Amino acid sequence: xxxxxxxxxxxxxxxxxxxxxxxxxxxxxxxxxxxxxxxxxxxxxxxxxxxxxxxxxxxxxxxxxxxxxxxxxxxxxxxxxxxxxxxxxxxxxxxxxxxxxxxxxxxxxx
Amino acid sequence: xxxxxxxxxxxxxxxxxxxxxxxxxxxxxxxxxxxxxxxxxxxxxxxxxxxxxxxxxxxxxxxxxxxxxxxxxxxxxxxxxxxxxxxxxxxxxxxxxxxxxxxxxxxxxxxxx
Numbered sequence: 001x002x003x004x005x006x007x008x009x010x011x012x013x014x015x016x017x018x019x020x021x022x023x024x025x026x027x028x029x030x031x032x033x034x035x036x037x038x039x040x041x042x043x044x045x046x047x048x049x050x051x052x053x054x055x056x057x058x059x060x061x062x063x064x065x066x067x068x069x070x071x072x073x074x075x076x077x078x079x080x081x082x083x084x085x086x087x088x089x090x091x092x093x094x095x096x097x098x099x100x101x102x103x104x105x106x107x108x109x110x
Numbered sequence: 111x112x113x114x115x116x117x118x119x120x121x122x123x124x125x126x127x128x129x130x131x132x133x134x135x136x137x138x139x140x141x142x143x144x145x146x147x148x149x150x151x152x153x154x155x156x157x158x159x160x161x162x163x164x165x166x167x168x169x170x171x172x173x174x175x176x177x178x179x180x181x182x183x184x185x186x187x188x189x190x191x192x193x194x195x196x197x198x199x200x201x202x203x204x205x206x207x208x209x210x211x212x213x214x215x216x217x218x219x220x221x222x223x
Contacts, residue, residue, distance in 0.1 A: 031208040042114075042200065042214035043153075050209060088153065096160055096207040097168060098143070102152035 002027045004091050006101035014109050017079050021087050021104045024071040029094030033065055033072050036088040038103070043088055046074070079108045112137045116201050116215035123191060124223050131186045131218050133201030141207040142184040143168070144176065146197040147217075153200065159184055160207050191222045 004025045013019055025033065032050045036043035047056045049065035049072060056063050060079075065072045076083055086103040093099065114135045123129055135142065143158040145168075155168030159178040173195055175187040184203075188195060199218045204210035 034211060041216045044214075045211035048209065048211055090153070092208040094208070096141070096158060096166065098155055098158075098212075099169070100145075100153040100155075102150060 002091075002093060002097075002099045004089055004099050004101040006087075006089050006104050008104060009102070010105040010107070012107045012109065013079055015080055017108075018075065018077045019079060019106060021074040021076075021089075021106070022071060023073070023089030023101055025089075025091045025099075026070065027091045027093050027099060030067070031092040031094055034090045034092065034098075035063055035072075035074050036090065038086040038088055039084075046087075076106075079106075081108050081110050084108045112213065114201055114203055114213050114215035116199075116218045118218060119216065120219050122221045122223065125192055126190050129188050129191060129220075131188075131199060131201075131220070133184045133186065133215060134182050135184075135203040135213070136182065137203065137205070137213065138181065139203035139205050139213075140181070141205070141210070141212075142178065142201065142203045143212065144174070144184070144186045145200045145202065146170065146195075147200060148197050156186070156199075158207075188220075191220075193222050196220060196222045 007022045035046040047063045052067040089101040144156040145153045157176040159165045201215040202212040204212045
């Protein structure tokens with residue numbers, strides 16, 4: 001059975017801290033791994049990763065994929081209160097299906 | 111503005127009363143999908159569509175139907191809703207299926223009494 005597991009389930013940090021969110025997966029016919037940020041409403045896209053070892057960066061956020069060990073990490077440096085959200089990891093399989101993890105709830109305190 | 115529009119945004123109804131949640135996108139996307147989001151279970155895919163007249167089941171299709179007669183619309187139909195279908199529903203679309211980021215609608219909160 002395909003599955004995506006995210007850890008930790010929740011995290012509370014102070015502004016300026018660096019956080020690392022984890023996503024491990026077991027999916028048949030892996031195609032890509034995507035990270036989304038969900039605040040109050042719709043998830044919004046952050047990164048898509050298809051190749052091992054290539055880091056994607058956007059400002060203070062970065063992500064990398066390890067296809068051998070079947071995991072990805074999302075790093076956020078110098079956290080701000082606006083980073084408070086649920087971060088979702090999703091894996092796309094070859095059958096056009098998406099499997100999501102349950103998410104990591106991040107709270108950044110001022 | 112590029113968007114995915116769901117209606118209604120909120121609905122409270124009773125067991126057994128057929129309902130339809132509409133989803134429309136204005137980006138000429140081929141791939142569309144429905145998800146439900148429940149506490150502790152994350153987003154789970156209900157149905158998806160690779161193009162007009164092409165649909166397939168996701169992980170939790172029981173109790174739902176979909177149709178894709180036009181590229182822009184992908185309605186979700188609950189023929190006989192039950193309380194276990196109370197959830198937050200999201201519609202999403204992408205240009206092609208896999209290896210493309212999905213754009214999500216703002217969600218529909220359904221309560222089945």
